[in-house]
Amino acid sequence: MLEKELKIVILMTSGPKTPWRCATPFYIATLMASQEADVEIFFNMDGTNLIKKGVAEKICPSLEGNCFSANGKKPKTVYDFMKDAKLAGVKFYSCKQAVDSMGLTEEDLIPEIDGIVPASEFAIRAMLADKLITF
Amino acid sequence: MAEVNGCPLPEDRLYYINPDKNAFIWVKEEGDGVFTIGLTSVASAMAGRLVAYTPKKVGKAVKKDKSVATIESGKWVGPVPAPFEAEIVEVNDALKGNPALVNDDPYGQGWIAKLKPADPEAAKAELVDANKAAELLQPIVQEKGVKCG
Numbered sequence: 311m312l313e314k315e316l317k318i319v320i321l322m323t324s325g326p327k328t329p330w331r332c333a334t335p336f337y338i339a340t341l342m343a344s345q346e347a348d349v350e351i352f353f354n355m356d357g358t359n360l361i362k363k364g365v366a367e368k369i370c371p372s373l374e375g376n377c378f379s380a381n382g383k384k385p386k387t388v389y390d391f392m393k394d395a396k397l398a399g400v401k402f403y404s405c406k407q408a409v410d411s412m413g414l415t416e417e418d419l420i421p422e423i424d425g426i427v428p429a430s431e432f433a434i435r436a437m438l439a440d441k442l443i444t445f
Numbered sequence: 446m447a448e449v450n451g452c453p454l455p456e457d458r459l460y461y462i463n464p465d466k467n468a469f470i471w472v473k474e475e476g477d478g479v480f481t482i483g484l485t486s487v488a489s490a491m492a493g494r495l496v497a498y499t500p501k502k503v504g505k506a507v508k509k510d511k512s513v514a515t516i517e518s519g520k521w522v523g524p525v526p527a528p529f530e531a532e533i534v535e536v537n538d539a540l541k542g543n544p545a546l547v548n549d550d551p552y553g554q555g556w557i558a559k560l561k562p563a564d565p566e567a568a569k570a571e572l573v574d575a576n577k578a579a580e581l582l583q584p585i586v587q588e589k590g591v592k593c594g
Contacts, residue, residue, distance in 0.1 A: 344515040344524040397467050
């Protein structure tokens with residue numbers, strides 16, 4: 311376990327167009343937060359689609375991208391991975407410019423979002439972070 | 446033995462159940478102010494077969510609900526939250542080589558850590574017995590479709 315609490319910023323640009331890229335970023339964020347890192351995920355590009363209500367809960371992180379119930383067990387969706395990250399203390403932020411360009415409002419986004427911030431806010435936090443990861 | 450959806454909850458210990466903190470922990474008083482903690486059978490079923498166990502160091506002080514160890518399965522990773530503020534006095538070296546002991550023997554060899562709180566009586570204040578734990582876990586297992594055995 312690390313002694314120092316690190317500040318990690320993750321830029322999440324992957325989304326529904328590449329479902330197989332949508333679980334690992336949240337898994338890694340959860341892992342880092344579980345080891346006391348201060349983790350923030352900024353959603354942009356196709357990643358903005360993941361934070362729209364009703365989207366991530368229909369995506370499974372597979373090549374097919376579709377969720378189906380196998381053997382009666384509830385499948386783990388991308389939204390489930392996102393909720394794991396939130397439970398571990400990861401913060402979610404959406405890019406204001408991306409949200410505006412898609413004609414979305416706060417009401418259109420999942421309740422797990424901690425804020426809608428301008429790109430400049432992401433830029434500042436990325437420069438001040440101990441680590442910046444892009445997915 | 447109390448149980449919920451086939452998941453046993455031994456009555457010789459207490460439990461810390463807090464879904465908001467993903468805490469589904471058993472707590473057993475060992476004497477000398479030391480408590481052993483581990484995952485309930487419900488928690489180990491939800492986590493899936495573990496592939497990694499990374500505890501904090503012995504001697505580290507942890508606050509309540511802060512991570513004592515990180516556990517990983519193929520599809521899930523998360524902290525094991527401390528049920529109370531305490532010092533970590535021992536970690537389970539057997540889990541480092543065989544994390545799946547948490548799944549195979551959650552109440553025995555699969556223990557997560559041993560903790561020593563500053564005030565053992567206060568530490569026990571928020572813990573519940575097996576029957577109450579089963580009651581608190583019932584909605585969780587229903588929502589997540591958890592079954593044991």
